[in-house]
Amino acid sequence: MGKSFFILAFFSLILAGQVSAQAPSETEALFKLKCSICHTIGKGKLIGPDLNNVHQRRPEDWLLNFVRSSQKMIQSGDATAVALFEEHNKVVMPDPLISDAEITSILSYIGENSGAAVSAGPVASIIGDATPEDLENGQNLFEGRVRLTNGGPACISCHNDLSTAFFSENSYSVKDISQSFTNLGEAGVRAILENPPFPVMKQAFEGKLLEQQEVHDLLVFLKNSTPKSTAQAQTGLPSGFLLYGVMGAGALVLLISGFWYSRKNRSVNHGIYKRQIKSFN
Amino acid sequence: MDVRAQISMVFHLDKCIGCHTCSIACKNIWTDRKGAEYQWWNNVETKPGTGYPTKWEDQDIYKGGWEKKNGSIDLKGAGKKKGLLNIFHNPNLPVIDDYYEPFTYKYLDLIESPAMDDQPTARPVSLITGKPIDIKMGPNWDDDLSGTPDYARKDPNLHDLSPAEQEAMFQLERMAFFYLPRICNHCLNPACVASCPSGAIYKRGEDGIVLINQKVCRAWRMCVTACPYKKSYYNWHTGKSEKCILCYPRLEAGYAPACMHSCVGRIRYLGVILYDAGQIENAASDETESLVDRQLNMLLDPFDPGVIEAAKENGVADSTIKAAQDSPTYRFVKEWGMALPLHAEFRTLPMLFYVPPLLPVMASLSKQDTSQGEKMDPIAKFWNDTWLYDTSTEDLWGTIDQARFPLKYMANLFAAGDEEKVKLVLKKLMAVRIHRRGITVGDIAPEKVETALREAGMDAETADAIYKLTSLAKFDDRFVIPPAHREQAIEMLEFTGDTKGSIGFGFKENAERGL
Structure with missing residues (x-):
């Protein structure tokens, strides 16, 4: 009996140890897979907000709904959701496509790992020492002139249109990434490049993740190409635009009239005919 | 050349x-x-x-x-x-x-x-x-x-x-x-x-x-x-x-152009003039004052053996050279220097020359007297005086200067503004008249005729020749038309043997029939 109890207890221990060791790691993996690209817990804002103590800031129902589909909530007009969306440059949070139980476990995982201290410092930049070669290499990688080491598709195969962004219910895609740096910052773009969160992109880079140097070069290229985008945001008319336009048109008219000043612009007999008609009347 | x-x-x-x-x-x-x-x-x-x-x-x-x-x-x-x-x-x-x-x-x-x-x-x-x-x-x-x-x-x-x-x-x-x-x-x-x-x-x-x-x-x-x-x-x-x-x-076909053929006053002359095409650019680019002279200098003497030789080398037909020698226009323009181009200042070197008119110049106003206005018949509105039209030839060259038509006006038309050129032509015209009047009417002293001719730089024979070509010229004197030599022109493009025995020759297009 004692012996069997011992054995049972041993196995129980092992099992219990396995269970207790396995349960948090599964949730943690899920968090890393689905969330950590955009969010941190207590390490500052990436693309999305820092989730430190999020369970205290928002009701659980709200969190559950938001994680399930943030876009549905935004479309239904939830004030908090809309405000968040606006605050984070309208970057759409993709639906994670996981069960409610998993969401709940992730939320509790966040609660367990939340701490008091929030490090507000930004993630260190890795592109400060960029050279023109990096920029060129980045462009070549982007355009597919140079293949990605691990066989991933060139960026341009999807991000080829600099004017549209579209998403559907199950897949989300931004064709135009010309504003990516403005919207996401280096840390955000880097996170996406290192571990693509978006369904289509994620599938495309499954097992073909970018090398660190490639990430670096692409970051350099994206940063430099942002201000040159053809679809730059309208910043309003420059001051005096209308005035200069009118003045320029006036100057042009003067120039043309000066150039054509001596041209023959009416019949030589015009004056005679005019006078004849006048005297006839 | x-x-x-x-x-x-x-x-x-x-x-x-x-x-x-x-x-x-x-x-x-x-x-x-x-x-x-x-x-x-x-x-x-x-x-x-x-x-x-x-x-x-x-x-x-x-x-x-x-x-x-x-x-x-x-x-x-x-x-x-x-x-x-x-x-x-x-x-x-x-x-x-x-x-x-x-x-x-x-x-x-x-x-x-x-x-x-x-x-x-x-x-x-x-x-x-x-x-x-x-x-x-x-x-x-x-x-x-x-x-x-x-x-x-x-x-x-x-x-x-x-x-x-x-x-x-x-x-x-x-x-x-x-x-x-x-x-x-x-x-x-x-x-x-x-x-x-x-x-x-x-x-x-x-x-x-x-x-x-x-x-x-x-x-x-x-x-x-x-x-x-x-x-x-x-x-x-x-x-x-x-x-x-x-x-x-x-x-x-050997006919004069219609305008010339029909001319009632027989004012028109047509003939060949040989010229040196090598001088065209220089002559047209010269100063305005010398344009007329430069143009006249381009016209060549068709009797000069050198000119004839050069003309033949250039393919000018013998018959054309002969026409140039008989040309009435060459005589008026070059030999007698009586015809001037219209508006030489346009620099196109026009080949239509004008003998300026003497007539409006002839009658001139020798006296300016405003009191004469009172003499106008108030009803008939004519001038009962003869001072208005002074056609006397007493002080001939003086009257040309005071002409009713300012010489400057004629010069603007025919001599690119050079009054002396027009004046010389008018003198020649007048000298011919004086000379002929001396012969036909006989009321002008021979010395006076002599003076007029000398001042115009011509002799009596030239004056007679001018008179004849001006007043008595027949059709063939006024229009010396060179044979066109179309046969040569067509031989450059076609073999005339092909149409030998056919009707006529020349550049021919099929007749259009019907409407």
């Missing part, structure tokens, strides 16, 4: 009576067609007057002819650079109102009118629109100084006459005018040829006639702008430009 042959013309203005027969002859043959109604390849203008098209001589308006530039010459209104700046646009083109809107009358209304109390009228209708119009202008609207001061007083040739001189010209009792018949000048340096972007205009090698190839013309109308004499016209119906062809089909 690049000797070429040019058919040139001389118009003796002293004999022109302004009857417009030449214009009508030309119109009947060549321009009595749709689109050509307004064209007068030959027209007769009254001078002073604004002419047709109005103020054609004012190149500030029409930008015709050449202008001196960097030691050479450049077209005033066309050319590569100006063409590029004005591409697809020809801003200095005369419009139909600068000519006139051609019209006819509804004559049928006169014939078909029913019996009425009033006479039927024939309304004028436009030949362009076919609708009734009020006639505002015609091709000789200012004929015989008619019309308002809008016309004669705005003659561009008056530009450097003082206001007093201009005023004097138009005082009723001093008023004078003469006629200026004009056709294409068939210039040695034609601006129309140079301006044509399509290369449709060419100067015929054998006789220098300037022609527009109707199959190549692309309606750019640059020639209309470029010709300072406005003798290239645009046919709005065919979409091609047309100009005087010097009746080349008639010339090739």
